[in-house]
Amino acid sequence: MTQIVTLKGVSKSFGALTVTDAVDLAVESGEALGIIGPNGAGKSTLFNLIGGALQPSEGRIYWQDRDITDLPAAQRCRLGIGRSFQIPHPFVGMTVYENLLTAAIFGGDAQSAPQTCRRVLELTGLMPKANLQAGSLGLLERKRLEMARALATSPKVLLLDEIAGGLTEAECHALVATIRDIHASGMAVIWIEHVVHALLAVVERLVVIDRGALVAQGDPKAVMADPMVQQLYLGIDADDAA
Numbered sequence: 001m002t003q004i005v006t007l008k009g010v011s012k013s014f015g016a017l018t019v020t021d022a023v024d025l026a027v028e029s030g031e032a033l034g035i036i037g038p039n040g041a042g043k044s045t046l047f048n049l050i051g052g053a054l055q056p057s058e059g060r061i062y063w064q065d066r067d068i069t070d071l072p073a074a075q076r077c078r079l080g081i082g083r084s085f086q087i088p089h090p091f092v093g094m095t096v097y098e099n100l101l102t103a104a105i106f107g108g109d110a111q112s113a114p115q116t117c118r119r120v121l122e123l124t125g126l127m128p129k130a131n132l133q134a135g136s137l138g139l140l141e142r143k144r145l146e147m148a149r150a151l152a153t154s155p156k157v158l159l160l161d162e163i164a165g166g167l168t169e170a171e172c173h174a175l176v177a178t179i180r181d182i183h184a185s186g187m188a189v190i191w192i193e194h195v196v197h198a199l200l201a202v203v204e205r206l207v208v209i210d211r212g213a214l215v216a217q218g219d220p221k222a223v224m225a226d227p228m229v230q231q232l233y234l235g236i237d238a239d240d241a242a
């Protein structure tokens with residue numbers, strides 16, 4: 001396996017507030033990595049740094065062996081970093097298909113964009129909705145579209161930010177199946193999620209962020225069983241758990 005995205009000593013501060021604190025993290029190609037942490041821990045900020053929406057205050061970010069710290073978000077997207085946002089913002093006046101076509105062309109592959117869109121519509125279960133206006137979609141379909149727009153850029157690593165939030169149990173189950181299919185196709189997935197059981201059904205490695213710092217990582221079950229993580233994330237004292 002090769003390292004596809006690597007963060008070395010990455011920090012981000014807004015004035016006196018340190019939101020990302022000296023994070024070292026390497027993601028392997030084809031890996032499924034989960035990220036958890038309390039509200040405001042700095043998880044989305046980490047995605048903003050990887051995707052290029054924010055510049056780190058310190059540290060470097062690499063795509064394979066290439067230093068991409070100074071590369072704008074659009075160029076990172078064309079290298080293969082696809083990102084979905086916590087709050088979906090599709091082009092509401094365009095159809096689902098047109099949203100995907102725009103993303104596929106933005107990803108740099110205009111010639112094969114229609115085939116890419118068909119493949120993504122099938123993969124995400126949105127084919128029956130292809131000609132509907134994005135603004136008419138319900139929450140599950142909007143979340144699927146958000147993921148599909150990132151997929152349409154033909155990424156090698158897909159960043160998913162709280163895609164399961166607000167869904168019913170059955171919707172969540174169906175979404176997990178789709179993300180498993182995406183991962184099984186060979187794509188690396190980095191998934192930030194508060195719905196931990198959904199995350200654990202997919203990821204091979206789990207990272208815990210607290211106050212901007214990476215405080216635990218490893219096998220998901222072992223990480224979740226760590227008393228420090230239970231205390232931090234679930235508010236369970238080791239004494240309560242016993």
Ligand SMILES: Nc1ncnc2c1ncn2[C@@H]1O[C@H](COP(=O)(O)OP(=O)(O)OP(=O)(O)O)[C@@H](O)[C@H]1O
Binds near residue numbers: 014044045
């Ligand atoms: N542009 C900004 N300017 C100032 N502070 C910011 C900015 N962006 C994020 N922050 C602060 O950084 C901290 C981390 O925010 P972030 O959204 O990364 O957390 P999170 O772990 O994703 O939270 P949640 O789980 O609630 O989505 C928060 O205190 C937030 O208010």
